[in-house]
Amino acid sequence: MVLRDYFNVLRKNWLIIIVSTLLLLGGAAAWTFTRTPQYEATTQLFVSVRSGDSSAGELTQGSAYAQQAVASYMEIADSAIVLDTVREELDLTESRRELAKRISADSPQGTVLINIRATDPDPQQAALISDTTSAVLAEVITDQLEGVSSESPARVQIDIVQPADVPDAPITPRVWLNLVLGLVGGLALGITIALFRNILDTKVRTPEDVTTLTDLPVIGRIGRNPESSSDPLVAFTDPMSPLSEPYRALRTNLRYMMVDGSLNRVVITSATSGDGKSTIAANLAIVMADAGARTLLIDGDLRKPNVAQLFGIEGGVGLSDLLIGSVTQEEVIQQWGPRDVYLLPAGRIPPNPSELLSSEAMKQLLTEVFAAYDYVIIDAPPALSVTDPAILSRLTAGALVVVSAGRTRKGDLTEALGSIARINGHVLGIIMNRIPKIGTGTYYGSVSE
Structure with missing residues (x-):
C-alpha cells in the first residue's frame, strides 16, 4: 500500500477513529477527574561519620562507610520500628502497611544523601509526615542501631539538611498528561482498527x-x-x-x-x-x-x-x-x-x-x-x-x-x-x-x- 491507500483507509473509517478517540479521551478525563489529588513532600538527610582523627585516610574511610550505610538506612525508612513511632507521634489511624505505601526513600548515586518522600491528599500533612519520618529515622539509627553506649555518641551522625516544603501542586493525577495520552491512545486505537478492518474486509x-x-x-x-x-x-x-x-x-x-x-x-x-x-x-x-x-x-x-x-x-x-x-x-x-x-x-x-x-x-x-x-x-x-x-x-x-x-x-x-x-x-x-x-x-x- 502507498501513502494514498492509507489515506483512503483512514477516510473510509473516519467515524471509527473519531469514536475511539472520544471514548479513550473521555475515559482518561473521567479517570483523571475522579482521582483524589496526591501531594508529595520531600525531606533530605545527610549521613556522616564522626571521627576524632582528621587525617585524609580516616576521612576517606568514613565517607566510604557512610555511602555503604545509606543503602541500609533507606530500607529502614518504612520499617515497623520507624513507622510505629511516626503513627504514634502524628496520631494516625491508618495501619503501618497503609502508611508504608505512602513513604519511600532514595539516594542520589555516589552521595550520602537520603531523600524521604511522603504522599498525602493534604499537602501540609504530606510535609509533616515526611519531616516526622526523617526525624524518627535519624533517631532510630543514631540511638538504637548505631549507638555504642549511652555515654559515647554513635559513630554515625544524621542531619536534616532540607526540611520538607509544603507542596503547592499535586503529583497525581497529571491532568494534561493523562488527557494527551488518552487522545493519542484513542487515535492509535482507531487507526489500528481501521487498518485491521481494511485487511480483513473482503468487499469492494x-x-x-x-x-x-x-x-x-x-x-x-x-x-x-x-x-x-x-x-x-x-x-x-x-x-x-x-x-x-x-x-x-x-x-x-x-x-x-x-x-x-x-x-x-x-x-x-x-x-x-x-x-x-x-x-x-x-x-x-x-x-x-x-x-x-x-x-x-x-x-x-x-x-x-x-x-x-x-x-x-x-x-x-x-x-x-x-x-x-x-x-x-x-x-x-x-x-x-x-x-x-x-x-x-x-x-x-x-x-x-x-x-x-x-x-x-x-x-x-x-x-x-x-x-x-x-x-x-x-x-x-x-x-x-x-x-x-x-x-x-x-x-x-x-x-x-x-x-x-x-x-x-x-x-x-x-x-x-x-x-x-x-x-x-x-x-x-x-x-x-x-x-x-x-x-x-x-x-x-x-x-x-
Whole structure:
C-alpha cells in the first residue's frame, strides 16, 4: 500500500477513529477527574561519620562507610520500628502497611544523601509526615542501631539538611498528561482498527478498491438509490434528479470509448446476482434513447430474466422463442415509451441457455440488430455462475461488469473477470453501483457530462 491507500483507509473509517478517540479521551478525563489529588513532600538527610582523627585516610574511610550505610538506612525508612513511632507521634489511624505505601526513600548515586518522600491528599500533612519520618529515622539509627553506649555518641551522625516544603501542586493525577495520552491512545486505537478492518474486509467499497484488483477503468459511478425497488427506472421517471445524472455520465464515457463506432454493442453483467446490473442496463438504454439514439435492450439472462418486469411489459415470448425460430423479430421486439427504446424480453426459460446464446441463430440475430439499431445493450446473467456473459462478450464489443459497493466481494470480482478472460471474452470496464451519497445532491465519484 502507498501513502494514498492509507489515506483512503483512514477516510473510509473516519467515524471509527473519531469514536475511539472520544471514548479513550473521555475515559482518561473521567479517570483523571475522579482521582483524589496526591501531594508529595520531600525531606533530605545527610549521613556522616564522626571521627576524632582528621587525617585524609580516616576521612576517606568514613565517607566510604557512610555511602555503604545509606543503602541500609533507606530500607529502614518504612520499617515497623520507624513507622510505629511516626503513627504514634502524628496520631494516625491508618495501619503501618497503609502508611508504608505512602513513604519511600532514595539516594542520589555516589552521595550520602537520603531523600524521604511522603504522599498525602493534604499537602501540609504530606510535609509533616515526611519531616516526622526523617526525624524518627535519624533517631532510630543514631540511638538504637548505631549507638555504642549511652555515654559515647554513635559513630554515625544524621542531619536534616532540607526540611520538607509544603507542596503547592499535586503529583497525581497529571491532568494534561493523562488527557494527551488518552487522545493519542484513542487515535492509535482507531487507526489500528481501521487498518485491521481494511485487511480483513473482503468487499469492494470504493472505486479505489477496484484499482487494486484490476487495471480496467471505472467508467461509471452510480449512486445509491434508496427507492430503487419501487422506482428503478429513475432516468425515465425523474430525468432531472441527481440520481439520473450518473447514467448520463456513463453514456458520455461510453461515447468517448465508441468514437470509431465499434463499441455500440455492449454486454452488462456482474460478478453475482443482486448487484443491480439489470437496473443499470435499463436506465442506460433510456438515456441513450434520450440522446436520440435508436436503442435496443436485450434480456440475455435466460435463467432469471428481469427486463420485462422492470419495464412492465409482457415477457412470456421473447429471445428464447426467437432463437428457436418460433417467432419473428417484429413479433417479439417491443417499443417502449415515447422514446426510441426497444425491448427484447427473454421469453420462456429454456433448458439449454448457454447453447442458445452461442448458437448460429444468436450470431445471426446480433448481426441483424447491430445494423438496425444505433445501440444494442444485452443484460447478461452474473459471470461468476455461468459462462453466458463471456460468450456474449465475444459476440459484441465487450462486457461492462457491475460492482455493487459494499456488497461485491473482491474475490468474486477477480474470479468473474478471470472466468470471462479464460474463454477469450473481453471486458471493457467496471461500473461501480450503489456508491453511498456524500453531501447534497452529489455522489462520491460521479462525473457530469
